[in-house]
Amino acid sequence: MEPAPSQPAPGNTPTDDSIQPDQKLDMLLARINTMTNGGTPDPATPAPAPPASQPSRAEVNAFIQEQTPRARNEKPAPPQPEAAEAPQGDRFLPRCPRSFQEAKLSESKVEELILKFLLARGDASGRKIAEQIKLPYILIEKFLNKLKLEQVIAYIGQAAMNDYICRLTEIGNARARGYANLCTYFGAAPVCLQDYCRSVKAQSIEGHYPSRDKLKEAFSDLLIDEGMLQKLGPAISSGRGMFLYGFPGNGKTSIAERVTKSFGPHIWIPRAMQIEGEIIRLFDPMCHEPAPLEESDGLMNEAHDIDERWVRIKRPTIVVGGELTMDHLEITYNSDSGISEAPMQLKSNCGILVIDDFGRQKMRVDELLNRWIVPLEKRYDYLNLTSGKKIQVPFDQLVIFSTNLEPRDLVDDAFMRRIPYKIEVEDPSRENFVKLFGIMAKIIDIPYDPAAVEYLIKTHYEPVNRPFRNCQPRDLLLQIRNYCNYNKLPLVMSQESMDFAADCYFSVM
Numbered sequence: 001m002e003p004a005p006s007q008p009a010p011g012n013t014p015t016d017d018s019i020q021p022d023q024k025l026d027m028l029l030a031r032i033n034t035m036t037n038g039g040t041p042d043p044a045t046p047a048p049a050p051p052a053s054q055p056s057r058a059e060v061n062a063f064i065q066e067q068t069p070r071a072r073n074e075k076p077a078p079p080q081p082e083a084a085e086a087p088q089g090d091r092f093l094p095r096c097p098r099s100f101q102e103a104k105l106s107e108s109k110v111e112e113l114i115l116k117f118l119l120a121r122g123d124a125s126g127r128k129i130a131e132q133i134k135l136p137y138i139l140i141e142k143f144l145n146k147l148k149l150e151q152v153i154a155y156i157g158q159a160a161m162n163d164y165i166c167r168l169t170e171i172g173n174a175r176a177r178g179y180a181n182l183c184t185y186f187g188a189a190p191v192c193l194q195d196y197c198r199s200v201k202a203q204s205i206e207g208h209y210p211s212r213d214k215l216k217e218a219f220s221d222l223l224i225d226e227g228m229l230q231k232l233g234p235a236i237s238s239g240r241g242m243f244l245y246g247f248p249g250n251g252k253t254s255i256a257e258r259v260t261k262s263f264g265p266h267i268w269i270p271r272a273m274q275i276e277g278e279i280i281r282l283f284d285p286m287c288h289e290p291a292p293l294e295e296s297d298g299l300m301n302e303a304h305d306i307d308e309r310w311v312r313i314k315r316p317t318i319v320v321g322g323e324l325t326m327d328h329l330e331i332t333y334n335s336d337s338g339i340s341e342a343p344m345q346l347k348s349n350c351g352i353l354v355i356d357d358f359g360r361q362k363m364r365v366d367e368l369l370n371r372w373i374v375p376l377e378k379r380y381d382y383l384n385l386t387s388g389k390k391i392q393v394p395f396d397q398l399v400i401f402s403t404n405l406e407p408r409d410l411v412d413d414a415f416m417r418r419i420p421y422k423i424e425v426e427d428p429s430r431e432n433f434v435k436l437f438g439i440m441a442k443i444i445d446i447p448y449d450p451a452a453v454e455y456l457i458k459t460h461y462e463p464v465n466r467p468f469r470n471c472q473p474r475d476l477l478l479q480i481r482n483y484c485n486y487n488k489l490p491l492v493m494s495q496e497s498m499d500f501a502a503d504c505y506f507s508v509m
Helices: 021-036 057-071 107-121 126-133 137-149 170-182 193-202 212-218 226-238 252-263 365-378 413-418 430-444 450-460 472-486 495-505
Strands: 153-159 163-168 242-245 266-270 272-275 278-281 310-314 317-320 332-334 339-341 352-355 380-384 390-394 398-403 421-424
Touching (some): 107 163, 137 153, 242 252, 252 352, 472 495
Parallel strands (some): 242 421, 317 352
Antiparallel strands (some): 153 163, 266 310, 332 339
């Protein structure tokens, strides 16, 4: 008769706390070997003394997560980086779409863009097509396979990185020509109007309240007195329209152009929009200055997963003068290309629109006022599509009317009420006028001579009560430089050069 197995003495029962981690691991491996060998323990592996109670599945999983890396002499996996945030100063960041549905694009529109591009280009790789229409290659690759199965395109060779060279078939060529007859556009895939409106709301100039220090920074390259800043500050913070009026040459346009700096440096706009099937180009290299994310800032497109249908630009400042007509304020349709161009107010959204020399436009003043009297108050505008349908779009910019005429002689009370701030840009004081000569002398690289400036004032200003203007120091110094260069004289502010500049500049003034 075999003796009964001895029982552990009371108080000596092994517990989880008394078993070393390496012993726990050996016990676990032994159990795994037993299970994989059909219940037969591996003779090469000595069976450790089992604990009094079997560990639960949760305890085993927790033990594996806690001890296995340490048992294998491995370091725990580093934490995964968080999703990239918008660059500092950017209140809106367009994310790369994961599907055509997420991009608000139909497959027919994507097909149209691809086929028109291949019709114009000839042969192109899948990645080149994706780069052209600004959509992720992973979406384009699947769609190209579908077009190949439909015999619309053919693969005529291999390209780098498991890509193929695509060419239109006869079927695809005929389909592409049909698309091109309606519209020749094959640039970046368009963005829908709803997404654009959402971006304008996120990047609106409303809600920006620039401080005095911010304004001083924006106007740091101009000599502007404290009283003018006191008037400009509330007007800029309001985000509404303003009149800048005063004599010509005092820097009204220069002030208007620098207001933009106080609203933040950059915004995102779509390259093109699609509204009711109509392509409207919004990004205009003549009006918008691109500001791409730079690698040195750690803000590459790949890291941010950017939707490349959008372009990052400097917050726009669009200046229109006497050339402004009613056509500039409506969607312009080109019947030859089938492409529409966005109006000026749409291109200036989230920025500044300066109507320079107000009152001297080709269009009548009352036409402009009647066209904008509602948008200035309601902050939205209505535009006409070629189909005749009206659409509502954001009217989100600070409109600055700059004029050297008296505002009350140009507009009626109803319009003046909608332009809450009327700011006169006055002539500079004598002190500031002298300071301007010193500032401009450094820029133009002429040695500054205060005695010559004093001679100019006493000889050409005081005897005839000629008013000071902010533009005059720059203009006179440029004349002095040209005079000295022509006569091969040293660049100096002499009485002779001052007399020459004043005689030429003020001959009919």
